[in-house]
Amino acid sequence: MNTNHAMKRWLSPSRLMGIAVALFLIWFIVAFLMYPNLSLLLKTFIKDGSFTFEPFRQLWHSGKAMKSLLNSFILAFSLMITVNIAGVFLVMVTEYFDIRGAKILKLGYFTTLVCHGIILIAGYQYVYGPSGVVTQLLMRIFSDLDPNWFTGYGAVLFVMTFAITSNHVIFLSTALRRIDYQTIEVARNMGASEFRIITQIVLPVLKPSIIAITILNFHTGITALSSPMIQGGDHFQSINSIILILAGSEYSRGVAAALSIILGLATFLILTFLMRKDMDENFTAVSKVSSRIQKKKIANKPTNFLMHAAAYLLFVIYLLPLAIIFVFSFTDSYSIANGIISLDRLTLSNYIYVFSQPNGYKPYLVSLFYCLGAAVLVVVLCLIVARILHKSNNKLVTRSLEYATLIPWLLPSSMIALGLIYTYNTPKWLVGNYVLVGSIWIMLLAYIVVSIPFSIRLIKASFFGIDGSLEEAAKSMGAKTFYTFRRVILPMILPTALAVIALNFNGLLVNYDVTAFLYHPLLQPLSIVITSSVSENAVSSEVDTKAVSLVYSVVIMIISSISLYLIYGRNSNR
Structure with a gap:
C-alpha cells in the first residue's frame, strides 16, 4: 500500500514536470554554457592527442x-x-x-541611452569620417587636411569615451542625490572651500559607484x-577585431x-576584482539623506564661463551624431557621400523603400525574429x-x-x-547530431546565452522581493503549485519580466560583438547592415545602402525611446 502511494507521488504530474525541467536545465547548461568553452580550450591546447602550446607560439610570432x-x-x-573625467563632469x-x-x-547627455552601440559608432563616422560633415567642413578651411584624419587610437578613444558615459549619467547621478546636503552646508559654514567639499565629502560618497563603473569601462575597452x-583603421585593431x-x-x-582565451582570462580577473571591490566598498555607498542637495552657483565669473562653455561643447558632441543620423536619413546618396546637408536634397524615398520593399524591411524581420525571440x-x-x-533549500543546487x-x-x-563555432561545426549528440554552424539557430542560441546573466539578476531580485505569506495563503486554501505560480507569483513579477524583455530586445538590436561571428549570410540583421554601410571597404554602389541604414538607425532609436519610456517614464510620472 505504501509502495503504491510512493509510486503515485513520484509519478504525479508536478513531480514529472519537475524532473523534465531539471533535465532540460542540465542539458542547456552543459550544451551551451559549459561544453563549448571547454571544447575550445581542449582544441586549443590538445592536438593529435598531446598537449601543445603551438597556438600561443604562433600568437607570439604574430606581430599583428x-x-x-x-x-x-x-x-x-x-x-x-x-x-x-567626462562622466563625472x-x-x-x-x-x-x-x-x-x-x-x-541632460537630454543631450542621455542620448547615449537611445543612440548606442553600433548606431552611435556609425553616427560618429558620419560626423568625423572621410565623408563626414565635420571633415568636409574642415577640408574647406584646411585644404591639405587628410580626409582620414579621424582614424587610429585617438579616434577610437574619442568615440568610446563619449559612447559609454551612460553608466555615469544613471548610476552616478543617483549616488550624488544620496548625499546629505546638511553635511555640505556645515562644511561651508566652517569655511571649507568648494574644492575641499567636493574632494572630501562628495567624491567619497561617489567612490563605490565610480569604482564599479571604472572596472566596467575597463571591461568594455578590452573587449x-x-x-x-570602424575608426581604428589599419593601425589600431583590438583583440576582438583581430579574432x-x-x-x-x-x-x-x-x-x-x-x-579569445587570453581575453577571457583577463575578463575573468577583472570581474572577480570588481565583485571583491564591490564587497569592500559597499559600506560607503549607503547615505541617509535628510535634505535634498541644492545646486551650487559658481561665483567666479571666468570659472562659471568655462564650465558653461565646456558643458555646452559636450552637449554638441553628444547630440551631433544623433542629429546627423536623423537628417541624413532624409537625404539622397550624393549628400551622404559628400557630407552635404541641403534642403533641396531632402527626400522621403529612403523611408518609402524601407517600409514598402521586401529587401528594405527584411533586416527588420530578421532582427525581430532573433532579438524578440531571444x-x-x-x-x-x-x-x-x-x-x-x-x-x-539545497545550497549545492542553488x-x-x-x-x-x-x-x-x-x-x-x-x-x-568561437566556442559555439568550433564545437558545433560537426554533428554532436548533445544537439541531436545537428550541425548548428551555418544554421539560423546558432545566433539565436548565442543571443540567449549572452543575455542570461543580466536577466537572471533582475528576475531573481524580483522573486526575492515577493512577500512569502501570499504564496503560503494560496497553498493553505488548497491551490496547487502551478496554479499559485500562475495566479499569484507571475502577476507580481510580470512588470519586471516585461522590462527585461524590452531591455534585452533593445540591446540585441544593436549587438555586433556576437552577431559578427554567427550571423547567416542570407539573413543579415540590422547591426550587420548598419556596420557594412560605414565600412571603409564600401564602394560607391553601396551608397544607397548607407541611406537605408540611417533609416534603420532612426527606427531603432525610436523603438529604444518608446521602450525606455514604457519602462521608466510612466513610473516616474506617477
Whole structure:
C-alpha cells in the first residue's frame, strides 16, 4: 500500500514536470554554457592527442596579433581615465552646479541611452569620417587636411569615451542625490572651500559607484570591437577585431582561440576584482539623506564661463551624431557621400523603400525574429531558474545553478561565439547530431546565452522581493503549485519580466560583438547592415545602402525611446 502511494507521488504530474525541467536545465547548461568553452580550450591546447602550446607560439610570432593585445589594454586603461573625467563632469554640471539649461543638457547627455552601440559608432563616422560633415567642413578651411584624419587610437578613444558615459549619467547621478546636503552646508559654514567639499565629502560618497563603473569601462575597452573596426583603421585593431579576422581562416583559428582565451582570462580577473571591490566598498555607498542637495552657483565669473562653455561643447558632441543620423536619413546618396546637408536634397524615398520593399524591411524581420525571440526565451528560462533559486533549500543546487548562469558574464562574447563555432561545426549528440554552424539557430542560441546573466539578476531580485505569506495563503486554501505560480507569483513579477524583455530586445538590436561571428549570410540583421554601410571597404554602389541604414538607425532609436519610456517614464510620472 505504501509502495503504491510512493509510486503515485513520484509519478504525479508536478513531480514529472519537475524532473523534465531539471533535465532540460542540465542539458542547456552543459550544451551551451559549459561544453563549448571547454571544447575550445581542449582544441586549443590538445592536438593529435598531446598537449601543445603551438597556438600561443604562433600568437607570439604574430606581430599583428600581439599589437592588438597591446592596443586593447592601452584602450582599456585610457578609458578608465577619460570616461571618468567626462562622466563625472556631466554629473556635476547637471546635478551639483547651477548651470543654465541643465535640463536641456541632460537630454543631450542621455542620448547615449537611445543612440548606442553600433548606431552611435556609425553616427560618429558620419560626423568625423572621410565623408563626414565635420571633415568636409574642415577640408574647406584646411585644404591639405587628410580626409582620414579621424582614424587610429585617438579616434577610437574619442568615440568610446563619449559612447559609454551612460553608466555615469544613471548610476552616478543617483549616488550624488544620496548625499546629505546638511553635511555640505556645515562644511561651508566652517569655511571649507568648494574644492575641499567636493574632494572630501562628495567624491567619497561617489567612490563605490565610480569604482564599479571604472572596472566596467575597463571591461568594455578590452573587449571593444565595433569602434576599432570602424575608426581604428589599419593601425589600431583590438583583440576582438583581430579574432574576428583570424576566425575566418582554418589556419589561423588556433591563434584566434588563443587570443579569445587570453581575453577571457583577463575578463575573468577583472570581474572577480570588481565583485571583491564591490564587497569592500559597499559600506560607503549607503547615505541617509535628510535634505535634498541644492545646486551650487559658481561665483567666479571666468570659472562659471568655462564650465558653461565646456558643458555646452559636450552637449554638441553628444547630440551631433544623433542629429546627423536623423537628417541624413532624409537625404539622397550624393549628400551622404559628400557630407552635404541641403534642403533641396531632402527626400522621403529612403523611408518609402524601407517600409514598402521586401529587401528594405527584411533586416527588420530578421532582427525581430532573433532579438524578440531571444529576449522572450531568455526571460522564460530565467523565470524557471529564478523560481528554483527562490524555493530550493539545497545550497549545492542553488549555488551550482547560480554560478552556471554567470558563465557568460565572465567570458567575452568572442570566446562564447568561437566556442559555439568550433564545437558545433560537426554533428554532436548533445544537439541531436545537428550541425548548428551555418544554421539560423546558432545566433539565436548565442543571443540567449549572452543575455542570461543580466536577466537572471533582475528576475531573481524580483522573486526575492515577493512577500512569502501570499504564496503560503494560496497553498493553505488548497491551490496547487502551478496554479499559485500562475495566479499569484507571475502577476507580481510580470512588470519586471516585461522590462527585461524590452531591455534585452533593445540591446540585441544593436549587438555586433556576437552577431559578427554567427550571423547567416542570407539573413543579415540590422547591426550587420548598419556596420557594412560605414565600412571603409564600401564602394560607391553601396551608397544607397548607407541611406537605408540611417533609416534603420532612426527606427531603432525610436523603438529604444518608446521602450525606455514604457519602462521608466510612466513610473516616474506617477
